[in-house]
Amino acid sequence: MISFTCDYNEGAHPLILERLASTNMIQQPGYGEDSFCENAKEKIRQTIGRPQADVFFLVGGTQTNSTVIDAMLRGYEGVVAAQTGHIAVHESGAVEFSGHKVLTLPQHQGKICPDELESYLKAFHDDPTWPHMVWPGMVYISFPTEYGTIYSKEELTKIHSICKSHKIPLFIDGARLGYGLMSPACDITIKEFAGLCDAFYFGGTKVGALCGEAVVFPEGNAPGHFFTTVKQHGALLAKGRLLGIQFDVLFTDELYFRISRNAIDKAMQIKAMFTEKGVPMFIDSPTNQQFPILTGEQMAALEGKVLFEVWEPLPDGRYVTRFATSWCTTQEQINDLYRLLQESH
Numbered sequence: 001m002i003s004f005t006c007d008y009n010e011g012a013h014p015l016i017l018e019r020l021a022s023t024n025m026i027q028q029p030g031y032g033e034d035s036f037c038e039n040a041k042e043k044i045r046q047t048i049g050r051p052q053a054d055v056f057f058l059v060g061g062t063q064t065n066s067t068v069i070d071a072m073l074r075g076y077e078g079v080v081a082a083q084t085g086h087i088a089v090h091e092s093g094a095v096e097f098s099g100h101k102v103l104t105l106p107q108h109q110g111k112i113c114p115d116e117l118e119s120y121l122k123a124f125h126d127d128p129t130w131p132h133m134v135w136p137g138m139v140y141i142s143f144p145t146e147y148g149t150i151y152s153k154e155e156l157t158k159i160h161s162i163c164k165s166h167k168i169p170l171f172i173d174g175a176r177l178g179y180g181l182m183s184p185a186c187d188i189t190i191k192e193f194a195g196l197c198d199a200f201y202f203g204g205t206k207v208g209a210l211c212g213e214a215v216v217f218p219e220g221n222a223p224g225h226f227f228t229t230v231k232q233h234g235a236l237l238a239k240g241r242l243l244g245i246q247f248d249v250l251f252t253d254e255l256y257f258r259i260s261r262n263a264i265d266k267a268m269q270i271k272a273m274f275t276e277k278g279v280p281m282f283i284d285s286p287t288n289q290q291f292p293i294l295t296g297e298q299m300a301a302l303e304g305k306v307l308f309e310v311w312e313p314l315p316d317g318r319y320v321t322r323f324a325t326s327w328c329t330t331q332e333q334i335n336d337l338y339r340l341l342q343e344s345h
Contacts, residue, residue: 001304001305001306001307002305002306002307002333002336002337003306003307003308004270004306004307004308004322004323004324004325004329004333004337005307005308005309005322005324006206006309006324006326007176007179007206007207007263007288007289007324007325007326007327008205008206008326009326010326010328011210012208012209012210012246013208013209013249013250013255013259013327013328015249015255016208016209016210016245016246016249016250019245019248019249020242020245020246023036023241023245028241030238030239030240030241031236031237031238031240032056032057032236032237032240032243032244033240034240034241034244036241036244036245036248037057037240037241037243037244037247038244039244039248040055040057040214040243040244040245040246040247040248040251041055043247043248043251043252044202044214044216044247044251047190047251048190048191048193048194048216048218049191049194050191050194050218050219052219052220053194053216053217053218053219053220054216054217054220054221054222054226055214055215055216055217056214056215056222056226056227056230057212057213057214057215057237057240057243057244057247058201058212058213058215058230058235058236058243059211059212059213059234059235059236059237059243060205060211060212060213060235061086061173061175061203061205061206061213062091062092062094063094063233063234063235064201064213064215064235065086065087065091065094065095065140065173066087066091066094066095066097066098066233067229067230067233067235068171068199068201068215069087069095069098069100069138069140069171070095070098070099070100070229070233071223071226071229072137072138072169072171072198072199072223073100073137073138074135074137075099076134076135077100077134077135077136077137077138078100078101078102078103078134078135078136078137078138079095079100079101079102079103079136079137079138079139079140079171080103080104080105080112080117080120080121080136080138080139080140081102081103081104081105081112081139081140081141082104082105082106082107082110082111082112082141082145083104083105083106083107084107084110084145084146084147085102085104085107085140085141085142085145085146086142086146086173086175087102087140087173088102088104089146090146098233101134103134103136105117105120107145109145109147109149109283110142110144110145110146110147110148110149110283111141111145111149111151111155112139112141112159114155114158114159114162117139117159117162118162120136121136121162121166121168124136125166136166136168137168138168138169138170138171139159139162139163139168139169139170139171140171140172140173141159141170141171141172141173142172142173142174142175142176143172143173143174143176143177143180143193143200144176144179144180144183144285144287144288144289147283147285147289147291148283148285148286148287148288148289148290148291149283149285149286149287150180150183150185150186150286150287152187152188153187153188153192153196156188156193156196156197157196160196160197163198169197169198169199170196170197170198170199171197171198171199171200172193172197172199172200172201173200173201174200174201174202174203174213175201175203175205175206175213176203176206176207176287176288177200177201177202177203177207178202178203178207178256178257178259178260178263178327179206179207179260179263179264179287179288180287181193181257181260182257182260182261182263182264183264183286183287184264184286185286185287186286194216194218195218197218198217198218198219198221199215199216199217199218199221200215200216200218201213201214201215201216202214202216202247202250202256204243204246204247204250206326207250207256207259207260207327208246208250208255208256208259208327208328209243209246209247209250210242210246211242211243211246212237212242212243212246212247214243214247259327259328260327262325262327262328262329263287263288263325263326263327263329264286264287264288264325266288266325266329266331266333266334267285267287267288267289267290267323267324267325269334270290270323270325270334270337271285271290273334273337273338273341274290274292274341277341279292279293279294279298280292280293281293282311282320288324288325288326289322289323289324290322290323290324290325291311291320291321291322291323292321292323293314293318293319293320293321294318294319294321295317295318295319296317296318296319298344299319299321301343301344302340302344305340306336306337306340308321308322308323309321309322309324310322323337
């Protein structure tokens with residue numbers, strides 16, 4: 001059985017496991033105050049070209065999103081996101097649990113439209129009853145989106161400019177950031193990317209680490225007492241060295257980006273093989289998530305042989321499915337999938 005259900009089916013990159021083992025008995029302070037975390041933070045600052053950046057290591061994506069959003073918003077503020085945004089759909093109401101409403105906008109292949117964002121914010125401020133409403137205090141997007149799409153440099157620039165004009169921060173969910181940046185469709189560098197938002201994170205859980213995300217405030221603009229807020233949200237690891245070591249390894253010799261490229265290469269092969277078989281794609285995703293539209297019969301033919309996700313049913317009885325590759329998807333697994341598709345057609 002091979003699985004393409006998600007990009008965190010496996011454990012961690014072997015170099016991370018080797019480093020964890022080799023440093024295991026070295027005594028270090030807790031809560032991220034160790035030398036491994038400091039080394040990793042410095043490497044991240046160098047990668048994004050911002051020596052002034054604040055960097056924090058949190059335990060997982062949901063904790064990261066809810067913690068950053070809660071820390072950057074006032075009690076009466078909400079966060080604007082696409083209807084399909086991860087915080088609006090797949091985080092069990094974690095943001096609302098912290099007391100902040102998710103204010104949704106229409107999605108266009110997973111993305112929000114800059115013009116619609118501007119219209120929404122203008123309409124809010126023009127409404128004389130706004131004191132009775134949830135204030136849009138932040139904009140949240142993900143890169144890539146839930147549908148594997150990515151924002152262009154022009155789109156990011158527009159969204160960031162709109163946020164600046166309304167004096168609200170832009171926060172980018174980077175759970176799969178490596179896969180977005182390594183996509184052939186990406187027209188922005190990591191240094192440019194870091195200059196077009198107020199906060200973002202390098203996802204580790206889905207890109208080679210056992211767990212953990214590296215939150216970056218590019219201009220040294222972390223909210224006051226952010227460390228304490230992280231602990232309040234249960235996102236602070238006592239043995240913070242576990243996260244520091246992992247990100248130190250990932251940001252040595254560009255490992256984070258090199259292994260991300262593997263996921264893209266394998267995903268493009270999956271797209272090509274489905275297209276070869278006449279299977280339409282729901283969306284033209286340029287990243288590691290691919291969404292072939294399968295009939296019930298086609299899904300049944302693969303049952304018990306390959307694992308994938310059913311994303312949504314279509315009115316005509318077909319299903320949007322998701323096949324996700326990862327940093328360690330092998331050519332053998334891709335070849336096995338191709339063989340299964342050959343046998344099922």
